[in-house]
Amino acid sequence: MNARGRHVLQHAVMLLLAAFFLFPLAYMLVSSFKSDSAVLSGSDSFEAFVPTPWVGGENYSDAMERASFLRVFFNSVLISVCIVGLGLVVNSLLGYALARMRFAGRRFIVTMVIALIIIPFEALAVPLLFMSAEVGILDTYQVQILPFIANPLFVYLFYTFFLNVPVSLEEAARIDGAGPVRTFVSVVAPLARPAYATMAILGFLFSWGQLLWPVMVTRGVEVRPLPLGIGTFMTTPPVQWGDIMAYAAMMTLPLLVIFLLFQRYFVRGVASSGVKG
Amino acid sequence: MSASRVRRHGSAAAWLFSAPGLALLGLFMVAPFLAAAYFSLTNQRLISPLPTRLVGLENYAAVLGSGSFWNSLGNNVTFVVIVVPLQTVFALWLAILVNSDIRGRVVYRTLYFLPVVTVIAAAAVIWTLLYNPRGLINAVMETVTFGAFAPDWLNSTTWALPAIIVVSVWQGVGFQMIILLAALQDVPDQLYEAAQIDGAGTWQQFLNVTLPGIRNGLIFVVTVTTILAFRLFDQVWIMPQTPGGPLDATRTLMLEMVETGFGQQQIGRASAIAVIFFLIVLAVTVVQRRFIREEGEVS
Numbered sequence: 001m002n003a004r005g006r007h008v009l010q011h012a013v014m015l016l017l018a019a020f021f022l023f024p025l026a027y028m029l030v031s032s033f034k035s036d037s038a039v040l041s042g043s044d045s046f047e048a049f050v051p052t053p054w055v056g057g058e059n060y061s062d063a064m065e066r067a068s069f070l071r072v073f074f075n076s077v078l079i080s081v082c083i084v085g086l087g088l089v090v091n092s093l094l095g096y097a098l099a100r101m102r103f104a105g106r107r108f109i110v111t112m113v114i115a116l117i118i119i120p121f122e123a124l125a126v127p128l129l130f131m132s133a134e135v136g137i138l139d140t141y142q143v144q145i146l147p148f149i150a151n152p153l154f155v156y157l158f159y160t161f162f163l164n165v166p167v168s169l170e171e172a173a174r175i176d177g178a179g180p181v182r183t184f185v186s187v188v189a190p191l192a193r194p195a196y197a198t199m200a201i202l203g204f205l206f207s208w209g210q211l212l213w214p215v216m217v218t219r220g221v222e223v224r225p226l227p228l229g230i231g232t233f234m235t236t237p238p239v240q241w242g243d244i245m246a247y248a249a250m251m252t253l254p255l256l257v258i259f260l261l262f263q264r265y266f267v268r269g270v271a272s273s274g275v276k277g
Numbered sequence: 278m279s280a281s282r283v284r285r286h287g288s289a290a291a292w293l294f295s296a297p298g299l300a301l302l303g304l305f306m307v308a309p310f311l312a313a314a315y316f317s318l319t320n321q322r323l324i325s326p327l328p329t330r331l332v333g334l335e336n337y338a339a340v341l342g343s344g345s346f347w348n349s350l351g352n353n354v355t356f357v358v359i360v361v362p363l364q365t366v367f368a369l370w371l372a373i374l375v376n377s378d379i380r381g382r383v384v385y386r387t388l389y390f391l392p393v394v395t396v397i398a399a400a401a402v403i404w405t406l407l408y409n410p411r412g413l414i415n416a417v418m419e420t421v422t423f424g425a426f427a428p429d430w431l432n433s434t435t436w437a438l439p440a441i442i443v444v445s446v447w448q449g450v451g452f453q454m455i456i457l458l459a460a461l462q463d464v465p466d467q468l469y470e471a472a473q474i475d476g477a478g479t480w481q482q483f484l485n486v487t488l489p490g491i492r493n494g495l496i497f498v499v500t501v502t503t504i505l506a507f508r509l510f511d512q513v514w515i516m517p518q519t520p521g522g523p524l525d526a527t528r529t530l531m532l533e534m535v536e537t538g539f540g541q542q543q544i545g546r547a548s549a550i551a552v553i554f555f556l557i558v559l560a561v562t563v564v565q566r567r568f569i570r571e572e573g574e575v576s
Contacts, residue, residue, distance in 0.1 A: 010379055017371070018388045021447065024403045025391060027413065031406075043409060044416035094298030101291035109299070116306050118562050120508045122531050123551040126538035127312035128305065133323065150301035180290035209396040211511045212531070216539050227398035234402070234515070241406060248399035259394045263387060270459045 028252075032059055032245040039241035059246035067229040067247060068221050076208060076225040079144050084203040086149045088196055094150070095158025096188060100170070101180075110159070116152035122212060129216050143217050144225070148207060154199045161195040162188070197262055198269030208255055226251045310555075316548035323542035336549035346550070348525055349533040350557075352438060356445075356529070357506040357561075364446050364502055365495070368453030373487075375454070376461045386458070390451035397448060401515040404444045405431065408516075431517050434526040441512045441527055449505070453498045460494025461487070500562060507558050510535070530554050 026049060031039045033051040036059075042048055063069060097103075098110050128147060137143045169191070173183045189196075211227045218224045230251070233244045259266070320332050340346050375386040392400065407414050408430040415427040430440040468486045477485065488495075510531035514520045520536075521528030530550065538547025 007379065010374070010377070011381075014374055014379070014385050017374075018385060021389050021392055021451070024400065024407060024447070025395065027407065028399070028403045039406070040409070040411075043406065043412045048413050090297045090301060093294040097291045097294035101288075101294065103288045103291040103295075106291075109295070113302070116302060118504060118558060119306060119310060119555060120504060120558060122508050122510065122534065123555045123558075124306060124309040124313065126534065126544055126547040126551055127309040127316055129538065130316070130321070130323065130544050131309060131312065146301070147305040150298045150305070152302065152306070155298060155302075180294070184294075205394065209398065209511075211398055211514070212535065215514075216535070227396055230398050230402055230515075244402055245406075248396075248402055251399050252395050255394045255396065256391065259390075260387070263390075267386075267455060267459070270455055 025252075028245050028248050031242060032249045034059075034242055036238075036240040036242040039245065055242065059240075059242040060250065062240070063233075063243040063247040063250065066243060067232050069229070069247070069250065071221060072224055072226050072229045073250075075141070075223055079141060079225055080204055080207040082141075082145045083148045083207045084200055086145075087151060087154060087203050088199060090150050091154040091199065092158045092189070092192065092196065093184070095155045096162050096184060098155070098159050099162035100167070113152045113155050113159070117156060121147075125213060125216060132217060138217050139219055139223060141223055144210075144214060144223070147213075151203070154203065157199060158192070158195055161192060165191055194265060194269035196269075197265035201259065201262055201266045201269075204258060205255065313548040313551045313555075316545050317552050319545045321544040321548070323538075323544055325542075332545070336546045337553070339546060340549045340553065345525065345528070345533060346530075349521075349528045349530045352527060353507055353509065353529050355438060356442060356509055357503060359442055360445055360506045361499060361502050363442075364450050364453060365498055367446065368450050368498065369457050369495075371450065371454040372457035372461055376458055386454075389454060392448045393451040395448065397511045398515060400444060400448050401512050404440075404447075405516050408440050432523050434524050437517060437523060437526045441509075441516060444512055444516070445506075445509070449502070453502060456498055457491060457494050460491035464490035496566070500565060503561060503565065504558055507554070507561070 030049050030051045033054055033056065034042070035053050035055050038053055042050070042052075094113075098106060098113070132138055132143045165188075169187050170183050173187045178186070208225075209227060210225065214225050214228050218228070221229075230244065230247060233240065233247065317336050318331055318333060319329050320327075320335075321329050371389055375382045375389065379385075406412060409415075410427070410429040410432075414430070419427045428436045430436045464487060468490065469482060472482045472486050508531055509529045513527040513529055513532055517523060517527055521532045531554075534547050534550040534554065537543050537550060
């Protein structure tokens with residue numbers, strides 16, 4: 001096959017793959033503008049991708065009302081922003097200390113951090129639930145934030161990132177009389193922007209979609225995050241698919257926007273950090 | 278300032294930098310882990326009037342003696358054995374495609390990654406509707422197979438797990454693709470040029486240059502995918518009509534643990550499941566690492 005033919009073939013294959021990845025999302029968007037009955041009845045043909053009968057924003061306003069959307073949306077934003085914001089500081093400081101500073105127990109801590117990466121959170125969920133109940137912080141924001149700030153995977157990400165950064169700039173800063181804190185804030189942190197961007201995106205992905213832990217530690221809608229809201233639609237009949245799709249779209253859109261805005265940094269960050277192994 | 282004071286100063290800064298992270302990791306990972314090990318030897322319940330007492334290995338005996346546990350483990354193993362190779366090979370193929378010099382590769386890369394950005398709860402609900410017996414997937418199936426194959430996916434003990442596997446791969450493969458893409462871009466061009474001069478074809482270049490070049494990336498992807506696959510919970514909780522259904526065909530260890538510890542409030546027994554789960558994941562990770570490393574050393 002000549003080069004041109006190969007290109008056409010590759011485009012065809014890649015477009016098919018794009019269709020595979022996109023059709024559920026397109027289906028969600030289209031269905032979110034249809035009447036509830038039309039979502040089901042029209043789902044067995046190409047009509048699935050035609051938004052008729054068009055009901056405008058009706059499903060969206062329904063979904064917002066039924067699932068106290070504004071409340072759970074606010075909860076999700078607050079929880080994720082706290083986890084990621086505090087996590088950026090805590091994990092990068094620890095990663096930096098382990099990569100650059102000499103202190104007793106450093107090697108042991110590095111080994112421990114790597115060992116902690118393979119402990120799935122789920123294996124800790126039950127004792128953590130018990131401990132939270134004992135301390136009396138069930139049904140709060142804290143119980144959904146505190147356990148996830150420090151993350152061994154992100155500590156390791158910063159650790160390997162800093163190992164690969166030449167020390168010369170930091171030494172120059174130290175000769176100029178800057179202390180460790182000054183050096184970190186004005187020299188090290190700006191250099192580590194790709195690592196911060198990677199952690200921010202991954203951290204946001206993890207925390208925004210969390211389901212297991214909130215199911216275990218929250219009861220009422222007051223502090224519950226978005227993903228749990230979808231359960232309200234599935235369990236309280238009648239199942240209104242238009243509303244569900246509208247809710248799913250509203251849950252997904254903020255992440256899509258964040259990703260599209262920052263994706264360049266993200267790919268570069270993965271490339272320059274230890275995540276790729 | 279004397280040398281020893283400089284060192285003490287540096288060491289104080291090191292502890293200042295490390296303290297928040299270490300404290301949080303200790304409190305929310307190490308402590309619960311030790312607590313799980315302890316609880317698994319007791320009859321601890323979430324809320325109970327009875328005093329807690331040590332019961333030895335009773336919980337482990339109860340867990341290992343229950344059919345439900347082995348059924349869940351079986352489902353987990355099936356899921357891992359299918360998803361890990363499938364997703365890794367698929368991700369590598371996607372990474373190679375978007376790493377070629379074709380026009381629009383950044384757009385393709387972004388599109389392939391979008392499911393990763395979709396909240397799993399939302400994805401599970403969308404796919405539940407797609408898998409509806411009279412839904413879109415069966416419409417396609419009926420057309421392709423002339424009506425011969427159109428199961429009620431999520432209500433079939435045979436097809437529920439494969440259906441969930443498709444959703445998991447759809448949702449997760451883009452992440453692995455990005456990691457492998459980064460690894461591919463690190464392979465020096467000179468190696469390919471040298472191979473071409475030696476007369477190596479595309480396939481030989483792939484085997485002798487690409488694969489060894491991205492070995493670390495592949496190891497990372499296989500390890501992480503395995504751990505994530507063992508943790509399967511969200512999909513089997515949302516998608517079937519009852520969590521883990523039909524007839525426990527999609528029940529996983531995580532679901533078993535959550536229902537024991539949370540639903541039935543048996544903290545002791547759920548902790549035993551957690552410890553067993555951790556040991557399984559640890560064993561698989563260690564074996565995998567050793568196996569892959571030895572293979573690498575042979576070549």
